[in-house]
Amino acid sequence: MTAAVEPSRILSVEGLSARYGHVEALHPVDLHVEAGELVAVLGPNGAGKSTLMRALMGLVPTQGSVAFHGHAVPRRNPAKAAAMGLVLVPEGRGIFAPMTVAENLELGAYLLNDKQEFARRHDRVMTLFPRLKERLAQTAGSLSGGEQQMLAVGRALMSDPKLLLLDEPSLGLAPRVIEEILQTLGELNRAGLPIILVEQKAPLVLTLARRAYIMSVGSIAAEIDPRQVKSHDELAHFYLG
Amino acid sequence: MLDLVAQSILSGIGVGCIYGLIGIGFCVIYNASGIVNFAQGAFVMMGGMVTYTAFARYGLPLPLAAALAIVLVAFAGVVLERLVVRPLWNRGSTMFVMILATLAAQIVIERLALLAAGDQPRTLPVFTDRPPLRILGLAVNFQFLWIVACSLLVIVLLALFFSSTKTGKAMRACSINRDAAALQGIPVSRMLALAFALSAALGAFAGILITPTQYTAFNVGVPFAISGFIAAIVGGFGRPLGAFTGGILLGVAQALAIVFLGSAFKNVAALSILLLFLFVRPTGLLGPAK
Numbered sequence: 001m002t003a004a005v006e007p008s009r010i011l012s013v014e015g016l017s018a019r020y021g022h023v024e025a026l027h028p029v030d031l032h033v034e035a036g037e038l039v040a041v042l043g044p045n046g047a048g049k050s051t052l053m054r055a056l057m058g059l060v061p062t063q064g065s066v067a068f069h070g071h072a073v074p075r076r077n078p079a080k081a082a083a084m085g086l087v088l089v090p091e092g093r094g095i096f097a098p099m100t101v102a103e104n105l106e107l108g109a110y111l112l113n114d115k116q117e118f119a120r121r122h123d124r125v126m127t128l129f130p131r132l133k134e135r136l137a138q139t140a141g142s143l144s145g146g147e148q149q150m151l152a153v154g155r156a157l158m159s160d161p162k163l164l165l166l167d168e169p170s171l172g173l174a175p176r177v178i179e180e181i182l183q184t185l186g187e188l189n190r191a192g193l194p195i196i197l198v199e200q201k202a203p204l205v206l207t208l209a210r211r212a213y214i215m216s217v218g219s220i221a222a223e224i225d226p227r228q229v230k231s232h233d234e235l236a237h238f239y240l241g
Numbered sequence: 242m243l244d245l246v247a248q249s250i251l252s253g254i255g256v257g258c259i260y261g262l263i264g265i266g267f268c269v270i271y272n273a274s275g276i277v278n279f280a281q282g283a284f285v286m287m288g289g290m291v292t293y294t295a296f297a298r299y300g301l302p303l304p305l306a307a308a309l310a311i312v313l314v315a316f317a318g319v320v321l322e323r324l325v326v327r328p329l330w331n332r333g334s335t336m337f338v339m340i341l342a343t344l345a346a347q348i349v350i351e352r353l354a355l356l357a358a359g360d361q362p363r364t365l366p367v368f369t370d371r372p373p374l375r376i377l378g379l380a381v382n383f384q385f386l387w388i389v390a391c392s393l394l395v396i397v398l399l400a401l402f403f404s405s406t407k408t409g410k411a412m413r414a415c416s417i418n419r420d421a422a423a424l425q426g427i428p429v430s431r432m433l434a435l436a437f438a439l440s441a442a443l444g445a446f447a448g449i450l451i452t453p454t455q456y457t458a459f460n461v462g463v464p465f466a467i468s469g470f471i472a473a474i475v476g477g478f479g480r481p482l483g484a485f486t487g488g489i490l491l492g493v494a495q496a497l498a499i500v501f502l503g504s505a506f507k508n509v510a511a512l513s514i515l516l517l518f519l520f521v522r523p524t525g526l527l528g529p530a531k
Contacts, residue, residue, distance in 0.1 A: 099413065
């Protein structure tokens with residue numbers, strides 16, 4: 001069987017930079033994501049990974065261009081970017097803590113007005129994260145850290161993303177929970193969902209990602225194939241420059 | 242004496258409902274944006290003045306005039322957001338600048354009302370023109386019943402709006418975490434405009450309800466805004482139900498101060514309550530919203 005001939009590049013970013021006040025937190029970067037890919041963004045704390053995610057969504061003032069499926073992603077309009085299918089699970093999860101789990105999921109599907117489709121997506125999230133099912137009526141803030149991360153991912157899936165961006169989903173979680181979440185992300189990706197996964201702990205994603213960008217002091221220092229990385233020393237070399 | 246006290250508590254509750262509605266208006270905008278909208282009083286004044294104009298000048302039936310006023314004032318709320326708040330917001334101005342801008346807007350609206358409608362106080366007829374009911378020896382006039390019933394109705398409707406509609410939930414999401422709300426595709430700036438419309442409509446409604454028992458004029462806005470602001474602080478800023486409770490507490494305290502100390506002490510009582518809460522319980526009755 002031959003694959004249909006179509007441009008496989010879904011996201012292309014050129015010269016994207018971001019500044020907070022007078023500080024350029026993200027120096028111009030270029031990156032791209034191909035259809036069905038899981039791309040990792042690695043780097044130490046403060047390398048600009050979260051800023052890159054926020055810049056992609058237009059949450060911070062930026063320069064440069066972001067194109068998604070050939071259409072320009074508007075700057076400074078994250079709601080519009082979300083409507084295009086670019087969905088970010090932000091650092092710290094960004095769940096609506098005083099609201100119930102059910103309400104959080106409902107807001108994930110804010111742009112959807114089709115009840116049947118809503119039920120379909122809801123079922124899918126419940127299948128992926130059965131633990132959320134028992135907690136639908138609870139406030140999101142009462143969940144454990146792992147459950148909150150599942151809710152954040154579940155909420156993002158409710159919008160049926162075309163590209164899922166995750167900013168350090170492992171932060172503050174127990175290894176067993178991290179493994180569970182990464183496994184789910186792997187499943188989603190194998191089912192065709194392109195993912196950008198930001199991580200500080202590189203070893204976590206090396207088995208999942210086919211490509212990884214290494215960030216350092218506000219810019220992309222290297223692009224690597226994680227499968228080629230033989231040792232932690234080699235990776236440390238990229239981190240330390 | 243006891244009768245007099247009971248009677249003034251009753252009238253305090255009536256005025257308190259009005260303060261409470263205005264206080265809720267403060268909360269709605271504050272929750273959506275963090276802005277304390279000092280033009281809130283202008284909405285109250287406009288509610289009464291527009292209703293008067295439509296009713297007395299143009300001969301519209303009172304309910305229609307009131308409905309028209311609420312819609313027009315809600316629209317004025319959106320205009321205020323678009324014209325004054327949004328440009329500052331987009332430029333990344335500090336909260337302080339935006340709050341001062343709403344105060345400036347209050348002055349502008351007040352002066353425009355003076356130019357357009359003159360400085361004469363206006364009033365509206367009571368909604369039900371019948372002698373007061375006598376309940377347990379107390380005279381309960383119909384306007385009081387209108388005020389209390391309408392206020393409670395508005396609160397129930399608001400609670401339903403925020404708990405059961407998608408738009409209401411989206412507004413709550415914006416108040417909890419604006420960035421996260423935007424990431425769900427919620428049009429955050431449209432929610433802000435909606436908050437101004439809702440808040441303005443609440444103010445106008447309060448202004449219409451209270452006008453038959455008092456009067457309205459170009460300059461009634463500021464005193465009402467101050468009372469509503471105190472109600473919101475007493476309740477715990479950003480907590481609608483708290484603001485309503487705070488409003489009633491304030492109304493009753495003022496009424497009692499008038500009975501026992503004389504009418505000159507009305508504002509003393511209001512500001513004393515404010516100070517008392519700021520010293521003893523700065524988070525208000527229900528605690529802060531965030």
